[in-house]
Amino acid sequence: MKENLLLLIKLQECDSQLVNLSSKKKKLPEDTDKLDKEFNSFKEGIEKNKTKYDELKSRHTESENKIKRLNEGIVKTKERLLEVKNNKEYQAMLKEIDIAESSRGNIETEIISILEELDKLSVLVKKDEEIFKQSKNKYEQEKKTMENDLNTIDADILDWEKKRIDLRKNVAEDLLAKYEKIKKRNQGIGVISVWKSVCNGCHMNIPPQLYNELQRSEELLSCPNCDRIMYFQDMEKPA
């Protein structure tokens, strides 16, 4: 291929890389932020069953304590019952015991349903923990990749800029000016490959004669539609 065209192709690669890298540099902190937010809201969501489980667990402990206190009360009242002098007082104490026993019964029924609910929740919590573990791994890996990218991006940009400066030194000034002008008008792409008669920049067909010429001529040719400098590239040939 023509030497000057080869230089332009390499220059185009540098320019495109630099555009990509600088937009990536701008976007990476936003992406990291988004990843954090998504993970945090996922975390909040998946902790719901665990929160419910913990609440129920402490309700269970409370209920057990209530029963303990009721039992103690009942024992004491029964002891006092032996010392009672009059019938009225005796009846009142029996009633007291009755009330205590019936609320103990209610609490025991409640405990049974709490235990059933805890059983169901513990299965869900276990599943959630597994899902959370996997998602956390994925999140941490993605985050690490992003951080690595952000750490190396400045060095990458410097590398490509250096390459770019070296290349520009070797391209003739008028050609460089032409390339810059076309590039500016065409979303940053001044040099483009053509394969099977199609310009890969504007995706329009190249006339057959021009396509033939492109594969043979030493002249620099431009796409009749988008004006980009063209080069022939066999896309089926391994690079």
Ligand SMILES: [Zn+2]
């Ligand atoms: Zn074109």
